[in-house]
Amino acid sequence: xxxxxxxxxxxxxxxxxxxxxxxxxxxxxxxxxxxxxxxxxxxxxxxxxxxxxxxxxxxxxxxxxxxxxxxxxxxxxxxxxxxxxxxxxxxxxxxxxxxxxxxxxxxxxxxxxxxxxxxxxxxxxxxxxxxxxxxxxxxxxxxxxxxxxxxxxxxxxxxxxxxxxxxxxxxxxxxxxxxxxxxxxxxxxxxxxxxxxxxxxxxxxxxxxxxxxxxxxxxxxxxxxxxxxxxxxxxxxxxxxxxxxxxxxxxxxxxxxxxxxxxxxxxxxxxxxxxxxxxxxxxxxxxxxxxxxxxxxxxxxxxxxxxxxxxxxxxxxxxxxxxxxxxxxxxxxxxxxxxxxxxxxxxxxxxxxxxxxxxxxxxxxxxxxxxxxxxxxxxxxxxxxxxxxxxxxxxxxxxxxxxxxxxxxxxxxxxx
Numbered sequence: 001x002x003x004x005x006x007x008x009x010x011x012x013x014x015x016x017x018x019x020x021x022x023x024x025x026x027x028x029x030x031x032x033x034x035x036x037x038x039x040x041x042x043x044x045x046x047x048x049x050x051x052x053x054x055x056x057x058x059x060x061x062x063x064x065x066x067x068x069x070x071x072x073x074x075x076x077x078x079x080x081x082x083x084x085x086x087x088x089x090x091x092x093x094x095x096x097x098x099x100x101x102x103x104x105x106x107x108x109x110x111x112x113x114x115x116x117x118x119x120x121x122x123x124x125x126x127x128x129x130x131x132x133x134x135x136x137x138x139x140x141x142x143x144x145x146x147x148x149x150x151x152x153x154x155x156x157x158x159x160x161x162x163x164x165x166x167x168x169x170x171x172x173x174x175x176x177x178x179x180x181x182x183x184x185x186x187x188x189x190x191x192x193x194x195x196x197x198x199x200x201x202x203x204x205x206x207x208x209x210x211x212x213x214x215x216x217x218x219x220x221x222x223x224x225x226x227x228x229x230x231x232x233x234x235x236x237x238x239x240x241x242x243x244x245x246x247x248x249x250x251x252x253x254x255x256x257x258x259x260x261x262x263x264x265x266x267x268x269x270x271x272x273x274x275x276x277x278x279x280x281x282x283x284x285x286x287x288x289x290x291x292x293x294x295x296x297x298x299x300x301x302x303x304x305x306x307x308x309x310x311x312x313x314x315x316x317x318x319x320x321x322x323x324x325x326x327x328x329x330x331x332x333x334x335x336x337x338x339x340x341x342x343x344x345x346x347x348x349x350x351x352x353x354x355x356x357x358x359x360x361x362x363x364x365x366x367x368x369x370x371x372x373x374x375x376x377x378x379x380x381x382x383x384x385x386x387x388x389x390x391x392x393x394x395x396x397x398x399x400x401x402x403x404x405x406x407x408x409x410x411x412x413x414x415x416x
Contacts, residue, residue, distance in 0.1 A: 070141050357394065
């Protein structure tokens with residue numbers, strides 16, 4: 001066992017986990033009721049801190065911030081006028097927790113009005129009417145928090161490699177999942193909704209743009225162990241069969257998501273790298289199969305005290321050419337275009353359907369070159385060569401297709 005990645009056994013603490021889930025719902029619903037709507041329900045979430053889970057300021061009364069201190073096992077509240085209030089996290093009932101929480105908000109000068117029934121749980125019972133005794137295993141809660149701190153660190157590192165719209169790393173109290181989501185920038189088909197105890201309009205607003213999302217569950221919801229997940233909406237053709245890492249990852253048919261057991265990460269020689277491989281490879285599958293504009297959306301991962309290099313394509317548009325030369329290897333049945341920049345190579349492969357037709361089937365741009373328009377240059381050279389040679393192109397590769405779709409002036413080479 002490592003210090004940063006503790007062992008987690010969901011079945012041993014699932015009753016405490018269920019109780020903590022409901023307590024977070026009480027506080028989350030209060031935040032939701034008093035915060036202006038932020039896209040995709042981001043105004044309702046919690047954030048991992050070294051002490052536990054925090055709300056950030058809630059615009060109610062003098063301004064109120066909440067902290068679930070999972071080290072000292074207390075719910076803490078602070079207001080903008082300097083007042084503080086707290087109560088213990090301990091064995092109790094949901095009804096008693098609800099009463100304590102209402103009093104805390106009132107003592108801080110807030111208005112404790114919010115929807116009183118949980119969401120996304122089976123057989124939801126109003127908080128004030130749930131008098132079943134609930135345990136509280138403090139040691140298990142501390143291990144869960146320790147895991148969240150480690151996961152939050154990797155999720156935030158992963159987040160730095162994306163220039164497009166991305167969510168914060170935040171915890172949704174509906175399903176009790178810590179999540180980070182990337183967006184292609186394109187509208188998505190209307191979501192069907194039908195999520196238990198969740199209004200359809202909330203689900204439809206959450207998925208009104210194309211997403212690649214990943215997260216962590218402590219357990220429950222059909223999986224009796226802690227696990228990471230990754231999904232795309234809409235799910236592109238072939239997504240379920242995409243090659244992803246690490247080897248312990250599998251496709252869960254009922255959930256329609258990739259799943260990686262937490263134990264496989266915790267037991268790895270390098271847990272951070274193992275989890276990062278899962279996040280990166282599942283995102284790559286979404287972006288490649290979904291035809292995302294990866295050159296525009298991505299960048300190298302951030303490092304402390306190092307400013308992200310300027311986008312070379314911006315320099316190109318100002319008349320400064322990008323470094324590197326596109327080369328071609330052409331055979332009787334297949335070939336490739338490739339480009340080497342700073343000893344890192346990108347390539348685009350194709351096959352010959354006939355003497356007058358080629359099929360672009362794959363584009364691979366390493367992470368170090370993303371955001372530098374290298375992939376676009378490969379496609380541009382293929383288009384130029386096709387015009388010169390009187391050859392038509394079928395862009396079977398989603399990336400190449402997306403590039404040609406974005407450039408109407410290239411579409412004369414498409415097979416009619």
